[in-house]
Amino acid sequence: MHDVSRQSFEQIVADNQSRVYSLALHYLRDHPTAEEISQDVFLQLFRDLPRIESSAHARWWLRRAVCHRCFDETRKRKHRPRPGLEAVPEPAALNREVDSFLNDRLRRLIADLPDHARMTMILRYQEDMDPAEIAEIMKVPVSTVKSQLHRSLAVLRGKLKKQEVCR
Amino acid sequence: MNPDEFDLEDQLRQALQPKRAPAGFASKVMARTRAKQPWHQNWNGAITLAMVAGLVMAVVIPVTLASRRQEDRAIEARNQLITALGITKIQIRQVNEKISQRIKRNRPAL
Missing domain, CATH: 1.10.10.10 (Winged helix-like DNA-binding domain superfamily/Winged helix DNA-binding domain)
Known part of the structure; x- marks a missing residue:
């Protein structure tokens, strides 16, 4: 991959990481899975980067990808129950927030x-x-x-x- | 809009405010993309290698086949020549014998 693409991808990650992670977290209420899914979605975007036309397109693409990954995860969980947020302690950084x-x-x-x-x-x-x-x-x-x-x-x-x- | 609904929607926006991604999230993503990179490079390398190999095969195979065909034709020609020489040898021997017999018959008795 060209350096320019890598730089723009880095910028996309920086701009959208909280959005993508929060979508997964609010939906799944499970920090580790939300992080895993968010990272996978960004890697998926990395592979599809040549097809991304703008930062707005990237944002739309990420929202759609994380949304459907969350649905897939819910379907999987119906067969294999996993502990939810209630069972996982909040990270220290989040406790500082109101x-x-x-x-x-x-x-x-x-x-x-x-x-x-x-x-x-x-x-x-x-x-x-x-x-x-x-x-x-x-x-x-x-x-x-x-x-x-x-x-x-x-x-x-x-x-x-x-x-x-x-x- | 019902004031209750307005309050609820406002509260929902607060409750669903984006959370900060975990520390090191971006660097983990970038590290995973770098880990993926050699795979892409190897994949591209493998494709290039396969194309070069295909190109070499495309040139070498017809040349080898043509050379073998030429060799086969040369061997066949040599065999035909040997057969022709054998036939010629027999014919020359037969003519030679006939000439010798005629000379013997025509020689005056002493």
């Missing part, structure tokens, strides 16, 4: 959503993507994304109200 009880509660509630609804919520609220972009990445109709978002918000609101957390 992580309120409500945020943690919300993340747990999102983790209970069905696979596609969960990814839809993460792409919407972590990545701030609109339903059309989410639909393109997840290869589903926009109407499905909209109804998943609507239903998931209703479910979360209902559960939070039950616990008297929601205003």
